[in-house]
Amino acid sequence: MLLTPAAILLIAFTYYPAVATLGQSFFSAGTALKPSVFVGVENYSFMLDDEVFWQVLKNNLWYAVGTIPASIAIALLMAVWVNGKLPLRGFIRMSYFTPTVLPMIAVANIWLFFYTPQIGLIDQVAGVLGLTTYNWLGDPDTVLTCIIVMTIWKEAGFFMIFYLAALQSLPPELEEAAKLEGAGRWYYFRRVVFPLLMPTTLFVLINAIINSFKLVDQLFILTKGGPDNASSLLLYYIYEVAFSFFDQAYASTLTVVLLVSLAVIAIGQFVFLDKRIHYR
Amino acid sequence: MTRRAVSIRDGVEAGAAWLLAAIWLLPLLYAFWSAFHPSEYAVRFELLAPLTLDNFREAWSQAPFARYYLNTFLLVTSILAAQFVLCTLAAYAFARFEFRGQNIAFALVLVQLMIMPEVLIVENYRTMSQLDLVDTITGIGLPYMASAFGIFLLRQTFKTVPKELEEAARVEGCNALQILWKVYVPLARPTYIAYGLVSVSYHWNNFLWPLVITNSVTTRPLTVGLAIFGAPESGVEWPIITAGTLLAVAPLLIAFLLFQRQFVQSFMHAGIK
Numbered sequence: 001m002l003l004t005p006a007a008i009l010l011i012a013f014t015y016y017p018a019v020a021t022l023g024q025s026f027f028s029a030g031t032a033l034k035p036s037v038f039v040g041v042e043n044y045s046f047m048l049d050d051e052v053f054w055q056v057l058k059n060n061l062w063y064a065v066g067t068i069p070a071s072i073a074i075a076l077l078m079a080v081w082v083n084g085k086l087p088l089r090g091f092i093r094m095s096y097f098t099p100t101v102l103p104m105i106a107v108a109n110i111w112l113f114f115y116t117p118q119i120g121l122i123d124q125v126a127g128v129l130g131l132t133t134y135n136w137l138g139d140p141d142t143v144l145t146c147i148i149v150m151t152i153w154k155e156a157g158f159f160m161i162f163y164l165a166a167l168q169s170l171p172p173e174l175e176e177a178a179k180l181e182g183a184g185r186w187y188y189f190r191r192v193v194f195p196l197l198m199p200t201t202l203f204v205l206i207n208a209i210i211n212s213f214k215l216v217d218q219l220f221i222l223t224k225g226g227p228d229n230a231s232s233l234l235l236y237y238i239y240e241v242a243f244s245f246f247d248q249a250y251a252s253t254l255t256v257v258l259l260v261s262l263a264v265i266a267i268g269q270f271v272f273l274d275k276r277i278h279y280r
Numbered sequence: 281m282t283r284r285a286v287s288i289r290d291g292v293e294a295g296a297a298w299l300l301a302a303i304w305l306l307p308l309l310y311a312f313w314s315a316f317h318p319s320e321y322a323v324r325f326e327l328l329a330p331l332t333l334d335n336f337r338e339a340w341s342q343a344p345f346a347r348y349y350l351n352t353f354l355l356v357t358s359i360l361a362a363q364f365v366l367c368t369l370a371a372y373a374f375a376r377f378e379f380r381g382q383n384i385a386f387a388l389v390l391v392q393l394m395i396m397p398e399v400l401i402v403e404n405y406r407t408m409s410q411l412d413l414v415d416t417i418t419g420i421g422l423p424y425m426a427s428a429f430g431i432f433l434l435r436q437t438f439k440t441v442p443k444e445l446e447e448a449a450r451v452e453g454c455n456a457l458q459i460l461w462k463v464y465v466p467l468a469r470p471t472y473i474a475y476g477l478v479s480v481s482y483h484w485n486n487f488l489w490p491l492v493i494t495n496s497v498t499t500r501p502l503t504v505g506l507a508i509f510g511a512p513e514s515g516v517e518w519p520i521i522t523a524g525t526l527l528a529v530a531p532l533l534i535a536f537l538l539f540q541r542q543f544v545q546s547f548m549h550a551g552i553k
Contacts, residue, residue, distance in 0.1 A: 002373035003385070006366045009426035014392050017403030024403070074300075081297040094540050095301035098308060101536045101543070102529050103485035105503045109510045109525045110311045113518060121310065153304065158547075165548040214398055217487040220507055235399070235488070242402045243492060251402045258399055266394045 018259060024252035036249065043253040053254065055229050056237045059144060063233055064212035066148035067155065072204055074156040076197075079163030080189070096157040104154065108221035111150045112137075115222070137223055140230035147222065147231055151215060159204045166200040167193070206269050213258060234258055315523040335523035339509075342520065344497050345527055348505035355417050355490075355501050356483045360476055362425040367475075370426070371434030372460050376446070386435075392428035401492050408493060415499050420490045424483065430475055433550060437471040438464050474546035484532050502528040 025043050027036045047053050082093045099107060114121045117135040126133065136146050170193065178188040216236040219225055225232030225240065232240075235258065242251035315336065317329050339345070373379075374386055397404060404423055405414070413419035441464055449459045465472075487503040494500045500508075506528045510521045526533075536543050 002369040002377075006370040006389075006426040006431065009366070009422065010389065010392060010428075012407065013397055013404055013423035013426075014395060014400070015388070017400040017407065018395060020403045020406075021400065078300070081293070081300075084293075086294050086297055090540070092297055092301045093544065094537070095305045097540075097544060097547075098533075098536070099304065100547075101481050101485075101532050102308075103487065103503045103506075105485075105487050105507050105510075106525045106529045107307070109506070109521055110307045112510075113310075113314070113522070114307070153307070157304065161544065161547045164544075168548075210394065210396075214396065217503075220487070220491070221510060239401065239488065239492070242405070248402055248406070255399065255402055259395065262394050262399065266391075 021252045021255045021259065024249055025256050027249055029247045029249040039249075043250055046250065047253050047257075052229050052232070052237065056232045056234050057257075059230070059232060060212065060234045062144055063148060063151075064209065066145070067151045067212055068205065068208040070148075071152045071155040071159060072201065072208060074152065075159030075204065076163050076201075078156060078160040079167055082160065083164055083167045096160055098157065099154045100158040100161075102154075104215065104217035105221060107150065107154055108218040111146075111153075111218075112222055115146055137231075138227055140227055143223055143227065143231040147218060150218060150222075155208070155211060155215075159208065162200050162204050163197065166197050170196060202269075202272065206265065209265055210262070213261065311522045311526060314519045315526050317519065319517055319519045335519040336527065338517075338520045339524035339527060343505060343509040343524060345502075345505070345524070347497055348500060348502045348528075349531075351417060351499055352484060352501040352503075355420055356480050358417065359421040359424055359483050360479055362421070363427050363430050363479060364472065364476075366426050367430030367434050368460065368465065370431045371438055372464060374431065374435045375438035389428045389431055392426075393432070397423035398488050401489060404489070405492055414493060415495050417499055419493050420499070420501070421483075423489065427479070429550075430479070433471055433475050434468060437468045441467050470549060473542070474549040477543055477546040478550050481532060 026038060026040060028039045028042070029036060078096045082089060082096065086092060115136040117123055117133050117138070120136075122136065123133045134142075136142050174192060175188065178192055183191070213233075213235060216233050216239070219231060219233065219236045223231045225236050229237075234254065238251050238254045238258065241247050241254060316331050316333070318332055318334070370389070374382065374389075400423075408414050408419045408422075411419075413422065445463050445467075446459055449463050454462060484501075485503060486501075487507065490501050491504050491507065494504060497505075506524060509524050
């Protein structure tokens with residue numbers, strides 16, 4: 001059977017672990033001396049009392065709110081520009097897209113230097129302007145914003161591609177017809193282009209939401225979730241619990257939360273996309 | 281609007297597009313600046329600052345980059361080869377055969393688009409240690425080899441192949457696998473290129489799972505090596521870290537700059553489907 005090899009791997013590394021995660025979340029963490037035992041919902045009640053968990057969840061929510069609309073809006077703007085008649089269009093397109101081919105780790109290494117107090121680029125510029133130095137990544141109030149700004153920079157060019165593909169598939173007659181009708185450019189964009197791009201926007205939106213759970217690489221370089229968990233995100237916390245604190249049972253419990261969130265998005269996408277995409 | 285107002289508006293727009301492009305390039309340009317200059321010029325932007333390759337030499341000698349390159353290369357190629365084979369077979373089954381539970385099976389495959397291996401690091405690590413694959417390149421690659429994205433993309437492409445071609449091949453006495461190899465695969469070439477580029481960029485840059493599953497120099501890919509090398513506690517100087525960063529991204533970045541059009545078009549091709 002042609003499907004067998006792919007099916008085995010999918011079962012082994014997607015379905016089985018997803019189910020096993022759920023199972024593990026009802027057991028205690030086992031050690032060499034103390035085998036893990038069934039503890040019911042103890043891990044879950046521990047989670048509900050875990051302040052770090054709530055903090056991380058809140059951060060993740062802000063991370064999503066901060067990155068998703070901004071990166072989608074910038075991506076759309078980029079696509080419209082790159083699709084237009086600008087001088088040196090190819091070069092501009094390349095600039096927008098370059099962050100996409102760089103690893104998050106490398107990007108974080110570069111941005112770390114911007115944010116570092118005193119020697120960092122932002123502080124140097126601030127120094128020239130006569131402002132005082134500031135520890136952007138050391139302050140719980142600003143650290144998440146720093147992460148968000150960097151993530152937008154990394155993501156926008158990637159989303160631009162989808163919009164660009166969609167814009168290029170629009171028939172040119174549309175714009176001519178709008179011109180003949182005397183529609184302004186903004187009106188044409190708002191009433192014609194944007195609605196036609198709706199399927200793309202939804203697709204990008206789903207991707208952006210998944211990314212807001214998945215993109216945590218930069219934390220390893222920039223902040224390690226600190227200061228005081230102010231920039232930690234759910235997946236990063238799972239990593240910490242599982243591989244720094246070696247509490248696999250609790251990490252499984254946290255993973256269940258992540259899986260449930262993703263499942264909710266999947267169902268939402270299913271319901272929503274079915275409604276909106278029919279004219280395609 | 282008068283022609284003059286239009287041209288002013290176009291000018292402003294072009295300016296804004298340029299400004300955004302500059303902002304988007306700035307971090308990378310800065311990395312080049314600091315990597316190619318002595319450390320005392322790291323934040324002093326003088327046109328005539330002396331150029332140097334010392335930072336690269338230092339970075340190369342302080343971390344086993346050659347080994348990391350090899351690991352990443354092996355990882356990316358083995359994943360890509362396995363993905364091509366597995367996804368081709370599965371996509372062919374979904375595109376041209378009818379079997380019971382097909383729709384459910386396909387929906388199950390698509391689940392992986394949502395629940396990527398990154399999310400399941402805890403359980404996958406456990407599985408890998410049972411299989412004795414912790415700290416091997418196979419262990420890094422295995423969860424990604426049956427790619428839902430690849431199956432989906434190839435299935436869409438295979439569905440556009442006219443049935444007559446398949447029938448013609450069958451008349452000439454080809455069996456199913458020969459038809460796949462001689463008819464479908466050649467016709468899907470643009471999709472393979474698109475998917476290949478997306479996959480290579482993804483796995484070249486992937487970090488979290490490789491970090492979890494590797495613990496020695498002989499298996500670490502570039503991203504993990506770079507993270508260890510650049511960690512603040514390692515006390516390496518700035519320009520050397522940026523030099524190391526550029527070393528890690530160089531092959532992909534150079535390929536991108538050379539084949540920019542193909543890259544963008546591939547991502548677009550993969551995105552439309």
